[in-house]
Amino acid sequence: MQAAAYILPRFGYEATTTNHIAERAGVNIASLYQYFPNKRAILFELMHRHVATTREGLAGKLAASQGRSTRERVRALIEMTSAAHAVDPKLHEIFTTWGPRLGFESIHTELDDAIATESQAWIASMRGRLRDPALAVWIAQTTVHAVFHLAFVERPEIAVKPELADELVRLLVPFLSPRAPVRAAGASSRPRRRRASPRS
16 A cells, blocks of 8 residues: 555556556565455555545544634634645545546445534534535535645645635635524515504
C-alpha cells in the first residue's frame, strides 16, 4: 500500500502498473498477486483506507463539537476536511477521478452509524431555524469538500492558508444560522393590522 501510494501520484493511474508497485515495494510480482489481482483492487484498497481514516477524524470532530455553536462546528468540519485533503492531494485527485470511472460503489466503514447519529443531532438542533436542516448540512459539507478538492488541485498555494478556512466560515455560518426564524408554510409575511375598536 505504501508503494502504491507513492507510485500512483507520480505516474497516474493509467500509466501505473503492478510491476511498478511490486518493484517499489521490493517484492516479486507473484507475491503482489497473492493479495491483489490487479491495480484496480489496489486502488480500491487505498481508497478504503483513506475513507476509513477520514471518517475517523470526522467522527471525532463531530463528537467533540456537540453542543457548541454553529461557528465552532463549521470550523471543525473545515479543519477536518482540509487535513484529509492535505495528506496527498494528487492521490486524492486520483481517487475522485478514477473511483467513479472504475465503478466503485460508496465505501462504508464501521464509523458510519456514529457519524450519522452525530449529524442527525446537529440537524435536530437547527430545526425551526432552517427550512430543511438536513439539506442545509449536506450543502455545507459538499461545499467544503468541493472547495478544498479544487483548491489543492487548481490553487495549491492557497489550499493550506488559514484565509481559505476563514472565508468558508464567513460563507457558511450565516447560511446555517439565519437571523429570522423559519415561517410556517402558508404563513403571511405581512404584519397583521390591528382592528380598530368600535366607537362608543
